Amino acid sequence: MILKPNENLENLQGLSDLTGYSPFMIKAMQLNYGDEYRVAMNAFDRIPIHSIRVNTLRITPEKLKGRLEEKGFKIKQAEWFPFALHVDGEDALVKLGATHEYLKGLYYNQSLASMVPVYTLFPLPGDQVLDMCAAPGSKTTQIGQMMENNGEIIAIDVKPSRIKSLVHNLRRCGINNASVFIQDSSVLKVPFGGGFTPNKILLDAPCSGSGILRNDPTGKRRKNDAEIQILADRQRKLLKRGLDLLSPGGVLVYSTCSFHYQENEQVVADVVLNRKDCEIIEPDHQIGFPGLDHAEGIEFGYEMLKTRRISPHHHDTDAFFICKIRKLDH
Amino acid sequence: MCSKKGENQEISFTYKGNENVIKDLFLDPFLQVGSDRLRSISQIRHFLKFQIFIGEGGFSLMRAMTKPARPENRTRTQHKGLPKHPVSRYARRNPFSTASRKSSKMGKSGKTPQNVRKVGIQQADRLIPCNSTNTSIIQSYFKTVHPDLYAHLAAGGEYHLYQYGGSSRDIYLVPLKMHHIVKRLLKTYPIYHSGIHLGYMRRKMTHTGFERAFYLSYEGGAFLYSYINASAPEMLSDTQSIILDEDGEKGFLYGRDVTFDDVISDTDQLKKKRIIFVLDEDKEYIGLALLMVSQAGVKKPNEEKPKKHDEYSRSPNFALRLMNLADAGLFLRKGA
Numbered sequence: 001m002i003l004k005p006n007e008n009l010e011n012l013q014g015l016s017d018l019t020g021y022s023p024f025m026i027k028a029m030q031l032n033y034g035d036e037y038r039v040a041m042n043a044f045d046r047i048p049i050h051s052i053r054v055n056t057l058r059i060t061p062e063k064l065k066g067r068l069e070e071k072g073f074k075i076k077q078a079e080w081f082p083f084a085l086h087v088d089g090e091d092a093l094v095k096l097g098a099t100h101e102y103l104k105g106l107y108y109n110q111s112l113a114s115m116v117p118v119y120t121l122f123p124l125p126g127d128q129v130l131d132m133c134a135a136p137g138s139k140t141t142q143i144g145q146m147m148e149n150n151g152e153i154i155a156i157d158v159k160p161s162r163i164k165s166l167v168h169n170l171r172r173c174g175i176n177n178a179s180v181f182i183q184d185s186s187v188l189k190v191p192f193g194g195g196f197t198p199n200k201i202l203l204d205a206p207c208s209g210s211g212i213l214r215n216d217p218t219g220k221r222r223k224n225d226a227e228i229q230i231l232a233d234r235q236r237k238l239l240k241r242g243l244d245l246l247s248p249g250g251v252l253v254y255s256t257c258s259f260h261y262q263e264n265e266q267v268v269a270d271v272v273l274n275r276k277d278c279e280i281i282e283p284d285h286q287i288g289f290p291g292l293d294h295a296e297g298i299e300f301g302y303e304m305l306k307t308r309r310i311s312p313h314h315h316d317t318d319a320f321f322i323c324k325i326r327k328l329d330h
Numbered sequence: 331m332c333s334k335k336g337e338n339q340e341i342s343f344t345y346k347g348n349e350n351v352i353k354d355l356f357l358d359p360f361l362q363v364g365s366d367r368l369r370s371i372s373q374i375r376h377f378l379k380f381q382i383f384i385g386e387g388g389f390s391l392m393r394a395m396t397k398p399a400r401p402e403n404r405t406r407t408q409h410k411g412l413p414k415h416p417v418s419r420y421a422r423r424n425p426f427s428t429a430s431r432k433s434s435k436m437g438k439s440g441k442t443p444q445n446v447r448k449v450g451i452q453q454a455d456r457l458i459p460c461n462s463t464n465t466s467i468i469q470s471y472f473k474t475v476h477p478d479l480y481a482h483l484a485a486g487g488e489y490h491l492y493q494y495g496g497s498s499r500d501i502y503l504v505p506l507k508m509h510h511i512v513k514r515l516l517k518t519y520p521i522y523h524s525g526i527h528l529g530y531m532r533r534k535m536t537h538t539g540f541e542r543a544f545y546l547s548y549e550g551g552a553f554l555y556s557y558i559n560a561s562a563p564e565m566l567s568d569t570q571s572i573i574l575d576e577d578g579e580k581g582f583l584y585g586r587d588v589t590f591d592d593v594i595s596d597t598d599q600l601k602k603k604r605i606i607f608v609l610d611e612d613k614e615y616i617g618l619a620l621l622m623v624s625q626a627g628v629k630k631p632n633e634e635k636p637k638k639h640d641e642y643s644r645s646p647n648f649a650l651r652l653m654n655l656a657d658a659g660l661f662l663r664k665g666a
Contacts, residue, residue: 100583103658104616152508154515167523171549172661177505179512179524181456194514 019045021220028210028225031295032259036313040259043313048214050096051317052107053115053138054083055173057145059106061085067101078112080287081119083145086112105172110138113211113310113320117255118142120283120308120322123200125150130198132185132205132242135162137169139204144175153178154196156185186237190244199250203242205235207256207263211319214312225262232262239271243278246327252278254323261295264321265307269300278327280306288322289314456520457502457512460491464531464544468501471529471544475554475605476565483557492524499531501544503553526553546605548656551618555607570600571607572619572652579610583659588619588652606652617657624649 012023019041021029029037054061061083065075068085072092078084085107089096096102097109118139123129125148134140134155143153155170155178157163163182170178185203192198208228213219239254246252256263272278280303291307293300307323460468468491472480483489490509494500504512504525512524528550534543546554558565574582578592588608590597600606606619 098662100579100610100616100658103583103661104614105658105661152511154511163522167527168661170523171527172658174549174552176526176553177508179508179515179521181519181521181523183519189518193518194511196511196515 020217022223024224025210025220025222028260032261032292033311033313039313040311043311043316044213044220044319046214046312046316048111048318049316050087050089051078051110051112052085052087052096053081053110053142053145054085054107055105055141055145056083057149057174058104059101064101064106067106068099071099080112080285081115084112084115103172105174108138108141108169108173110142111212111215111318113315113317114138114257115142116285116287116308116310116320117202117204117253117322118146119285119287120255120324121200121202121251121253122284123147123151127151127200128196128198129153130192130196130201130242130245131155132188132201132203132238133157134166134180135159136165137167139202140166140178141169141173141175143202144170144173144178147177149174149176151177152196154192154198155180156183156188158182158184186234186241188241188245190241192245197247198245199247201242201246201250201252203238203252203254205231205238205254205256205263205267207231207235207258208260209257211257211259211312211321214318225260228260228262232267235263235267236271239267243271243275243325243327246278248277248327249329250327251281252325252327254325256321257318258321259309259311259319261292261300264309264323265291265293265295265300265304266298268307268323268325269304272323272325273301273303276328277330278325280304281324281326282306283308283322283324287315288320291321291323455495456516456522457492457524458495458516459513460493460501463542464493464499464501465491467531467542467544468528471546474603475546476558476562476569479554479558479562479565482562482565486561489525491528493531494522501528501530501550502526503528503550526550528553546618546656548617548658548660551605551607551656552615555615569607570604571595571609572597572600573609573611573613574616575611579616582608582617582619582654583657585654585657585659585663587654590650590652593652600652605655608657618655619652620655622651622653624651 012026015021015026016023019026021041026037026041029041033040054064061077065077065085068075068087071094072089073096074088074091076086076088078086087096101107102109121129121143123143123146127147128151129143129147131140131143131153135157137155140153140155147153153175155166157166157180160182163180167180170180208219208222208231209216210219210222235256239252242252242254254268258264268280272280288308288310290305291300291309293302293304307321310317310320310322312319469480472483488506489503490506492502492504492512494502502523502525508525512521515521526549527547529544529546531542531544533540555571558569572588572593573595574588574592575594578588578594581592582588594611600621602621602623604621606621607615608617608619610616
C-alpha cells in the first residue's frame with residue numbers, strides 16, 4: 001500500500017467533514033472508483049434495499065411472494081436471479097427476520113451482491129464443494145440450495161462463535177449435505193483427504209467489509225490501512241491454500257465484500273499470476289464491471305479485467321469483488 | 331511391585347531386608363500377589379495382617395494405606411527394570427501417588443486445571459459413530475413415530491447415525507456418501523456438524539430416577555416427515571399428524587402448546603405416547619407435538635377392566651393436551 005496515514009490527506013479534510021468519511025477512506029474511494037468516487041460515496045450513504053434469497057428447496061419464489069405480500073410486505077423481483085426478491089417491509093407488522101416463513105427456512109436475508117459469488121461458482125448436484133470461510137452460512141446455504149442437497153459440502157470457519165450461526169442456518173434452511181468443522185483454512189492439509197477432492201471451492205475471504213458500508217457505517221471512519229494489510233496477507237495465504245486443494249479442472253471463486261484493491265486484484269495477482277497451474281477465467285454471467293488492471297502505479301495485469309466488481313452506484317447493492325479461477329488439467 | 335489379577339491398579343513397596351524370604355512370601359500362589367520387586371517388609375507385614383484378618387478385602391485396604399514409592403535413590407544399575415524417569419512413570423502407573431493426582435488434574439503448566447468444564451465449542455470435540463446404547467434408544471424412539479420406520483430407514487442403508495462427542499449429545503443422521511467422507515476425515519479434522527441434525531440425548535426423569543433418553547429435533551422431525559411422504563407413503567396411514575389453523579400455528583411457533591380448538595383436522599384417533607407431526611394450513615411441517623394425558627380423577631388401584639377408550643385416552647378421568655415438543659420458532663428464540 002502506497003498510501004500512508006495522513007499523507008496527502010489534509011486537503012480532503014473539508015470533504016471529510018461534509019460526508020462523514022475519514023480522509024483515508026475518501027482517498028481509498030478515489031483510488032478505487034476514480035472520477036466516480038463522489039457518486040460512489042453518495043451511493044454508500046443510501047438506505048440499503050432489503051433483498052432475500054428464496055430457499056427453492058422448500059418453496060417457489062411465486063408462492064413466497066404471495067405469502068409475504070399477505071403480511072404487508074411489498075415484493076419486487078430482483079433483476080439478476082430468479083430466486084432473489086427485493087422486499088420493502090415498511091408497512092409490514094413483523095420484521096423480515098421474524099416471520100413464520102423465515103423461521104421455516106423459506107428464505108434467507110441476503111444482499112443481492114452477496115449472492116453473486118456462489119452464482120459464479122455455480123455448484124451443481126453431485127459436486128464436491130469446499131467453503132473455506134463459511135460462517136455465518138449465507139453462501140453455504142446457497143450452495144446447498146443450488147446443489148439440491150445432492151453432493152457434498154465441507155464448510156469450514158476458524159471462529160467457534162461463528163460456527164454456531166453457520167450450523168443454525170444450515171439447519172433452518174434444511175441443508176442436509178454439509179459437514180462443518182472449526183479450522184483455519186490456510187493450514188488445511190493438502191490433499192484434503194477422506195476421499196474429498198473439491199472440484200469447486202468458494203473462498204469468501206475475511207475482509208475489511210468496506211463494501212457493506214450501507215449496513216455497517218462504522219467503516220467510514222477507518223483511519224489507515226494497517227488492518228487491510230494484515231487481512232491481505234491472510235487472504236493470500238487462504239487463496240494459495242485453496243488453489244492447492246482444488247482438484248485439476250476445478251474452479252475456485254475468490255470474493256470479498258471490500259472495494260480496496262489491496263484485498264482484491266492485488267491479492268489475486270500476487271497469487272494466481274505467479275502460478276502456472278491455474279488461470280483466471282471470465283464468469284458465465286454479465287453481472288458487474290471488470291476489475292482494475294492497475295492502481296497507484298501498480299500493474300496487476302491484463303488478466304484482471306476478467307474479474308468482476310459490483311459497485312453500489314452502478315448496481316444499487318453492496319460492493320463486491322469476484323474472481324473465478326480455474327485449475328488447469330495437467 | 332505387586333499386582334492383583336483382574337485389577338489394573340498396582341502398588342509399589344520400598345525394598346529392605348532379606349530378598350529371598352520376601353520373594354517366597356510374595357510368590358506364594360495362595361497370596362497371588364507375586365512380584366520380584368519388593369520394597370518394604372513393614373508393608374508386607376501389614377498386607378499379611380489384613381490378608382489374615384480381613385481376607386480378600388485386605389488387599390484393597392492395603393492399597394489405600396500404601397504410600398508412593400520414593401524412587402529418587404534408585405538407579406538403573408542398582409535395580410534392573412526401574413524406569414529411567416521414575417517419578418513420571420510412577421505417576422502414570424500408581425494411581426495413589428500424589429504426582430499422579432497432580433498430573434490428572436493440572437495442565438502442563440501445573441496452573442490450569444484440565445478437568446474444569448470448558449464453555450462453548452471445543453476444537454477437540456467431534457462427531458463419533460453412534461454407540462449401541464444410543465442407537466437402541468433411538469430405535470425404540472422411532473417406534474413412537476411409526477413401528478416400522480427405523481427398520482425401513484436401516485434397510486435402505488442410506489444413512490448412518492453419528493453423535494457429537496462434545497458437551498452436547500446431538501445425534502446426526504449422515505447420508506451414505508457423506509458418511510464415507512466423514513468417517514475418514516474424522517481422523518484428521520474435528521467435525522462439528524454433518525448431515526441432518528436428528529435430535530439429542532438428554533437425561534430424563536423417571537419414577538426410578540434419571541435415565542438417558544432421545545429427543546427428536548425440529549429438523550429431525552422435518553426429515554422423517556418428508557422421508558415418510560417420499561419414500562414410505564404406506565406408513566402415512568399409521569402416522570399421526572394434526573393441522574392447525576392460523577392462530578394455532580402462531581401460538582405453536584411461539585412455543586406454546588396446542589389447544590384442541592386450534593386443530594382443524596380430526597383429533598379423535600390420536601394416541602398417546604406417539605409423536606404427532608404438526609402441520610400448518612398449507613400442510614407444511616411446522617413441528618412436533620405429543621398427546622399428554624394427565625389424570626384428573628383418582629384411578630382405582632389394581633383395576634382389572636381396561637378403561638373405556640383407554641387406547642385413545644378419552645376417558646373422562648383424563649385431561650388432555652397437545653404438548654409442543656419442537657417447533658420452527660426455536661430458531662428465533664435461540665437466536666442465530
